[in-house]
Amino acid sequence: MSGQELLALFAHFFSLAIFATGGAIGLASDMHRYVVDEHAYITHTQFVNSIALAQSAPGPNLLFVTVMGWQIAGALGALTTTCAIAAPALILPLVVSRLSGLAQFDRLIAALKRGLGPVAIGLMVASSYLLVRETPGQWKGLLIIAATFLLGLLTRLPPALLIVLAGASGALISW
């Protein structure tokens, strides 16, 4: 991957992080369009694997971005995507110290939260829609998705455990 492409990748993830409202997974659908559909840096399977590995390993889930970068361009790629996602937040202290002087700061944050919350939810649903829609046609994948969803909904089993269990079943069955 050329330096120019890395720079463009950085710029794209950086701009996504600026507009992130809620968690990083809400950005997955936009990221997928960039790294899988438009540039074909990685396959859809690799994209999903990066989410699965980050969710099952210790550490914040947003590290799927790190795994994705690593799959795209090795260590340099991992550094690129991770820094791009983390960097915009570094201006926060400055923003907050400026804004918090405002008489209506609390009202502003409340309005932002109430206004952007539903947008974040729409983004999350878009990410899950993309992931489910692109599940490789086999019914086994859909069955595991459904089983995980229901187990997560009905029991208090931690997500990482569900993923490890699904990994074990996936290793045993023939696909």
Add this chain to the structure above:
Amino acid sequence: MRPAQAAAPPGTDLEARPRPRSPWDLFLTFTLIALQSFGGALVIIERTVVHSKRWYDEREFVGIYAISQVLPGPTGIALCVLMGDHFFGIRGAAAALAGFILIPSLIVLGIAAVFEQFVHVPWVQGALQGMGAASIGIVLLLAWRLSRTLYGNRIGVVVAALSFVAVALGHWPVGTVVLSIGVGSVWLAWRRGGPSSGGPSSGSPVRNSGPSAPGGA
């Protein structure tokens, strides 16, 4: 969430609140937080900085969490930066952020490298397929839980639906969605808010995520 230790009313505590000793202390604390987070770091962050370290009381944490959600950056990253900065300025922000992602990212990359080494072994491929499908189920679960919080909020439902359609079907970039639908939605919320509207101080900050919620950070 865990109300057990939050009984003392906020603001009545006259003793000096404990604080991290150094940026290094912040780094270690956030490394430990991250390493305990198998899916959903926010619950662990709250438990650590509010209940065990007592660097923040519940109300302060709710405020800082709300800011982290809405201002730039994914929520988990923003929380680290704001908390680190609060204690040690930019050095603290860098220390907390590095603690949160440095060692965990080395671990997850190590795991990814091992998988890649054996990716041609059929059962390893099968395991990855299974894990991938399960992680989709987890993302779906989070989306479901978040969507249920919109119950009874008609404007919210419309905004969420529009955002979904714009990104998933219209292929709009996230930035465009936030600057159009998001700005409109915030404007409506601001108008409904009224000048006397209270701050972001109600309820548990991470109630939408729940203890087993993934994807939150």
